[in-house]
Amino acid sequence: MTDELDLLREANPVSADTGPWRDRPLNARAELLLRRLPSQDRGRRTVRRVVWSLEAAAAAAVLALALTVSGTPSSAVAASRPVPLVAHVSRADVSLTEIVRRARAAAEESPGRSERGSHFQSWALSMKSGEDAVTLPRESLTRWNADGSGSTLEVATDPRHPGRPVIEDGPPPRTVHDGKVLSEERYPPGINGANESYFEDPPAGASALREYLAVWTPDADRDPAELLSAVGSFLTVWTPGPRQRADIATLLSALEGLRPAGRVTDRLGREGQGFRFTGTPGGRYLIVLDPDDGRVLDIEETFTRDAPEYRVKAGDVMSYTAYIS
Template structure:
């Protein structure tokens, strides 16, 4: 409780000199400060990984162990760490500046709208001192309607068959390949979609989008690694339309130190253009973009320094998120 009280006191959404406050709503500044509280303790981490619920992590681990000891020839894959994506430079590579131009052109021709909800597959290790990580990729599909109703489906995938979605989008969604359903929730009309980060509609314009991301990920407006992390999180909540895609790739193009990596096939075999960014002290990111419209296909993080305590080597994948829609 002490930590939460310290955070609240530090934010000071209603100061002592603002007069009686019990009978009036918080002003815009106070609302902003309160929204930032959940992310105040995230900090800058050497290893950024997707945070699972305890139930989801336990279910995925049980499934991984079951596959590992099943005795099938390919069962060892269940507990293995995914290999990093490989990029190949060539004369056909498309520059980041050109991708920004194409994305802007696509947005002008058909602005479209961003949709609340996302479909993605992600992986991150369960880090325990002195133990090999055993974690399965998970796939998530979330959709929201205008009246606030919606659903969320999360499935632990079968790593013996990588490179294919296990959830088919549609009314209703369904699992189409082997996998363990971790959670399935349906929400009635209301404000349930406001119970997650980035619940407000994203603004138009790269600068406005950066400020919007910084509300939920403090530091995204000044730290490249925080900005990249914020974009990664935002894309697990929203499916951006052409305008937001152009804004996102514009923000990425402004990251100092981002470098072209070459053509790369992402986790689902989609050909994209890869760009690398190294963040102190030990993280390297590979961002895979659709060269035609700037859509983010995949964001992968690898570690640049070995950590024997957690049995990771330089070059090991620490997380990835592949965006299906």
């Protein structure tokens, strides 16, 4: 019961400034806050790392052990601690203002629509005091059909080939390279992602999108770090169309403290424009955008100070997500 009460208090569907409690219907924002409770990540505000379920962690550990025993004694461990992306300043750098302009132009030429579903690779340091992480990159593909049916496939990728996609999109999606399937789900017609965060279609316009993101990530409309966190989470649920990409680029361009970092070749071999943001104690973000249409390619967070308890040093990668589509 304690957990449920904590969730209700955090959601705060009827805030203190709405007057004395009385029997009345909740407003639209309150309804959304209550509906998002089942899918809320309870540890998001205190621990900014993904802690895998026991089943997923066990599968990753088994895969790492198998790879180690099979003749690559250090590759699994090395791949479990990826090196940070490197940005290079050059005359070819594209400013964020120019990226927003290009994104807007691309949206006007071909508006398109955002699609529910996503395809991404991600990794996060498993924080356990006094022990090295045994965490492997994972790849996830979620697709939804017109009748509301859908599927999700999640695979622990082969650390001997970091960055190589292991899932092929298609009806149905399938694994195409070495990896351990962590989970595979099929959803009946009518579900249409109703149990996910960001289950409602995102609105048009940067301001409206910021308010939409704040429903699932409190303070995303006021705190730059929370806004970045919200954008990253949103992109694991939706694949933005051109207009939505332009809106996201516009939101990023308004972030105080976001600075150009230079050209970046990401883990999937894509060329992008990097921007750095330091807004959380001990953490720094690198956001990589496609300079032509503004799409978010990567979001990486690194440590800015040593944490001996967790055997990490300043500059080590805390987490990253590479958005494939």
